[in-house]
Amino acid sequence: MTVMNENPTSQARFQQSGDTRRSARISAETVSTLAVAILCVALLVGARFISPSLGSWSQVETVLVLGSFLVVLSFGQGLVILTGGLDLSLPAVATLGGILATNWVGASDPGAWYLLPLVLLVCGCVGFLSAAGIVWLKVPPFIMTLAMSIIVSSLLLGYTKGTPRGAAPDAAVALMKGHLLGLPAPVLFLVAFVLLGWLFQSRSIYGRYLYAIGTNVEAARIAGAPVTAMRILPYVISAVSAGFAGLMLVGYSSGATLRMGDSYLLPSIAAVVIGGSSILGGRGTFLGTVGGAILLTTLGTIISAIGLEFGLRTIIEGAIVLTALLLLREELFQKLGSLWR
């Protein structure tokens, strides 16, 4: 909205103010992102002790393919959290994307080139509705997106009468099952997605606006950020990326179910927070989030290989998450940093 008639002076002023705040923070964020990556590698290598087949390239491939859903979902979640919100409607919107893709498009529909974007558009509209409730009706994000999630699930249940039909679109199957240059397509896609997501969040003016809004809305307004538009944008992006994750899930398992998104809600939040973002907004990087998502997925594959009963495995999983959180505390880095100097 106000992005268009932005006057150059206010934008320049804004960039300046954004930059000074960022430069002080950059080192800490880089360190925590690196730490997540190191932890991932340590887990993968350590897994060799559990089973000799673990820690292999094949396991890395499995982790990357299974983790790609979570990365895409937590990109949107991360943007929403960056502005101090929370998106509980991700699972429902992912399911929406998957169901519409199988219902409207099907396996080899020649209309896929416009129908698939249309599916994402519908998802985006759901995100816009959430944002509208949050920005204009002043409903807390938690409630608005929770209610939206209940509403979308219920509409999907009614629309499909409980039985989702149709097959996965060829494009989605190619994305998840194809190979290119000897690498699985989803892995290549993941690399491209992470690059684009990083450019958007850390290198574009929009990303800087979002950081500013998350830190202090009023200050951002004074600095000339288009606050209303920038508060709506994350929810729309989040819904579109959730819809896209739905397409990916459909491509991966060749069909949609009404509960296909359910298991991703808490992991999407956990990935963002483990990656070093503040749940209160204004702090965190997408690369950290990617690390968090991959860390959680790695943990999942390793845990399932341990030959213990499920309850004990769950306890170990919780304990590792907790340890990771304690290791990744910013205070710890600061202390280490001061020792270094």
Place this chain on the structure above:
Amino acid sequence: MISTLLKTATAALLLGAACLGAIQPAEAGAPKDGKKYKIYLSLSYSGNAWQSEAANIVKALAATPPYNDLVELKEVISGADPQAQISAYESMIDSGADGIVSFPISATALNRTIKRGCEQGVLFFMYDATVTENCAYNVSYLSSGFGENSAQALVNALNGKGKIFLSRGVPGNSVDQRHTDGAKHIFAKYPGIEVVSEYYSFWDDRTTQQETAKALAAHPDVQGIWAQAGEYGAIQALLDKGGNLVPLTGENSNGFRLALADPAMQAKGLTGVSAGSPPAQSGYAFKLMMEILTGKRELKPTNIEYPLPWVPADKVKVCSGDTFENGCNVFPKDRVPSSFVTEVLNPVLLPEVNIDSALNGTPVKGATIQPLPAEIVKAANEPGINCARCEAAKDQYKLTKVQSTVK
């Protein structure tokens, strides 16, 4: 029969009212002559093929003559929360239900409410999942030995030796526990069988595929998979790896059965048995309940066994029509989705319905309700599943469908 039931119900109501020290509104106990039977279909959750097929079958039967003039059916979906189903049952009892056909979310949490309903003359028919309250009727295949029979079939296919995965259902669920106990009882007899990974797949294709993929990362040399519902996802995970298929036992999805019969899949090493939970149980439960309500059958509350579907790879036969005819048991790929559960039909117990009924809840044109066979099969005791504080039979895990062929 109806009048006695109504009298009992009225008496119970009046007694209840007297106990509460308040007089019930007159309409609650009014005679039902000319009125329809008020039947509720209570689901815990919906959203997978199994649940909606089971519900659709009941809807289709209730719309088939003469039940279309006798029954007022209402569907209630209360979610995966036992408390919500308790609340739904309470509401149904209060609005004067004659019968409740239900998939219970918990074997024990609903007992108190069910008991109150029974005291007010409501008939409770549980399908597939069961409750331990003995005033309810349980119609279920749970006691028919899915776990042990499928496990033995897998052991036979592997000739008693090999690394296997167990793809289980929902953690902390008594049905999953019963199946797994049965299977492990068999596996324990064969020292050559090594369970290298055991994971929960939540009875869902997609989750099964992801969990199997994780397990394959650690154990690419797996030789067999014992799966509960969601088995088609296990096949997909194996195919994703690009390697060979292995012997696999699972439940009744159309995709799995077609794969079992597919020569290309067989060439890759797929063999196995399709067995497990049939959605047709709901229809059987509903028809039994209606026969009791209309006075055609006298039956005290008990546990009724639904026979275990059992289709080994060489018995898979594709149907050309919309029903199971001439011993066919799976539908072509373009007719139903791969997650469609084929055992929703039963030519003996449910001749009234076809796959359109299962998909849409619509009655078949020209069909009328046929009487059920007079005999029922009583289910064995399964402690904590269909009876409380009871003993399991000594031969709880006896094999009924297959015998050991391992030397």
Place this chain on the structure above:
Amino acid sequence: MSDIATTSAAALPAARSGPAPRHRLWRLTQGAGLILGLYVLLYALYAYQQPRALDAYAIAALMNNTAPLALAAAGQTLVVLSRGFDLSIAGVISLCNVVLAVYPLEGPGGALVSMLLCLAIGGAVGAVNGWLVAYLRLQSIAATLATMIICQGIALVILNAPGGYVSEWIADELTGRLWGAVPVSGLAVAAVVGLWLLVRRTDYGVALYAIGADEPAAALSGVNVRRTRFLTFVMAGMLYGLAGLMLSAQTATGNPNSGAPLLLLSFAAVALGGTSLSGGRGGLFASVMGAATLTLLQKVLFSSGVSSFYTGLFQGVVLIVAVVFSGLLTRIGERK
């Protein structure tokens, strides 16, 4: 507690970040009045549709159904007031439930011990949460996610499939009625609300609102932020323990996943009660009423015969409308 006591006077101004309450009407909209009104309205609708709704039995049944969520939401309110999220709610309730089902203790004495056991479990988990959040400065949502996962695991180790029997005394007495009219579960919730009204006036209560509204300001005015936050998690945990007790009484059996459905509902109840999810504003009684409204809504939707596929649609819309409406009234009130 002593150093909080000496600073309570200083902390007071921080607790009231909005304009001071002058109007009685304003206080009504600010507190639980609105949600109470909504509840009465819904109940009237329910009673109109279902004449039996006013029976002593039906009221008690509804109360039994409400109590676990109400107590869980009460605990969640405390944490939310201190500007946190507590996901361990699901783990604590499941854990209490399986402990009560696996180790049933008969008789009133056994019930008392069981209750203390639940309080101890909740308090212990709360203490771990409080330590992680207040002293190690982890983010509450992340720390409690980890403790939730661990508690769920322990619950599954204790009981790997639903089963067991909660002692008959608990199952019968806690869901019964005193003198044939007063539901025990309702009394339990009322007792907690009563206790809260007392606690709220103590230095701790004042400090809680203060750190939720503006933590740096509260710290500057001498509130011991860490200790307040720690105590908040402990008390919240104990309330979840009580919720687990009431849930066990109602279902009379153990289920290692029993707490999971209450997780998101507890937040919905808190928000419906008008407590701000960004801390510092709201109250425990309002959340209890929020929980009661959510439970009642199921009944109303049932008796109005909404197609079962679409009940979620109505729940969602009611949730949004209620929150928008209460926000609107609050703003009108603030303008006065």
